[in-house]
Amino acid sequence: MSRSLVLLGPPGAGKGTQAKVLSELWRIPHISTGDMLREAVRSGSELGKKVQDIMDRGDLVSDALMNDVVKDRLSQGDCQAGFILDGFPRTLPQADALEGILKGLGKDPVQALEIQVPDAEVLKRLSSRRSCPGCGKVYNLLFKPPKTEGVCDDGCEGSLAQRDDDKEEVIQDRLRVYHEKTSPLTNHFKEIGAWKGVDVVGSPAEVLEAIKKVLSE
Numbered sequence: 001m002s003r004s005l006v007l008l009g010p011p012g013a014g015k016g017t018q019a020k021v022l023s024e025l026w027r028i029p030h031i032s033t034g035d036m037l038r039e040a041v042r043s044g045s046e047l048g049k050k051v052q053d054i055m056d057r058g059d060l061v062s063d064a065l066m067n068d069v070v071k072d073r074l075s076q077g078d079c080q081a082g083f084i085l086d087g088f089p090r091t092l093p094q095a096d097a098l099e100g101i102l103k104g105l106g107k108d109p110v111q112a113l114e115i116q117v118p119d120a121e122v123l124k125r126l127s128s129r130r131s132c133p134g135c136g137k138v139y140n141l142l143f144k145p146p147k148t149e150g151v152c153d154d155g156c157e158g159s160l161a162q163r164d165d166d167k168e169e170v171i172q173d174r175l176r177v178y179h180e181k182t183s184p185l186t187n188h189f190k191e192i193g194a195w196k197g198v199d200v201v202g203s204p205a206e207v208l209e210a211i212k213k214v215l216s217e
């Protein structure tokens with residue numbers, strides 16, 4: 001089983017959920033560029049200031065900036081035994097940059113795993129996603145609601161919030177950007193013989209089983 005994985009799939013496909021489980025299972029870091037950028041925005045860093053408006057609109061941050069962020073992260077010691085990339089690459093130039101970054105760091109090429117989910121399902125899932133502003137735990141009003149409405153199960157302060165980019169009009173934009181800029185990565189990874197996919201639209205546990213199966217083939 002490859003231990004350097006790129007998770008592909010539209011927003012709301014469950015990449016973050018699966019990456020978290022696989023990262024614990026394999027004891028390798030889960031690198032979510034979306035989480036890294038949101039953390040930068042929260043902390044008010046220079047990077048955060050540069051990306052906030054772009055993220056709120058559902059647009060993509062520039063390739064140059066993202067490539068630097070990922071290069072820095074992959075250079076860290078905890079990536080030695082592998083890593084799971086979630087949200088990067090998102091464009092063909094980012095995929096090319098990733099290849100160069102890995103070569104430069106003496107690492108093996110990645111395996112791409114795509115979680116395939118239809119647009120209608122993405123819309124349904126994302127518009128009902130909420131998260132805890134305190135601990136970041138993610139809920140879904142349809143599939144994984146909190147025990148008490150609007151409140152984090154872990155007793156954090158503040159009420160559960162909707163990400164600005166999970167509002168319905170922004171989701172449509174993110175899907176448009178996904179189809180235009182990110183879906184060409186499917187062919188890219190197929191052409192280099194590094195693509196596998198699962199098209200199970202089910203519970204996270206069912207998707208995880210499908211992923212383990214396809215990766216072991």
Ligand code: AMP
Pocket residue numbers: 011033034035037054055056058059060061062066086087088089090094165174
């Ligand atoms: P995500 O949580 O992966 O959906 O990412 C949230 C937002 O962060 C995206 O809508 C983009 O604005 C930005 N972002 C995350 N990763 C990338 C990337 N690889 N390239 C460009 N923008 C990104």
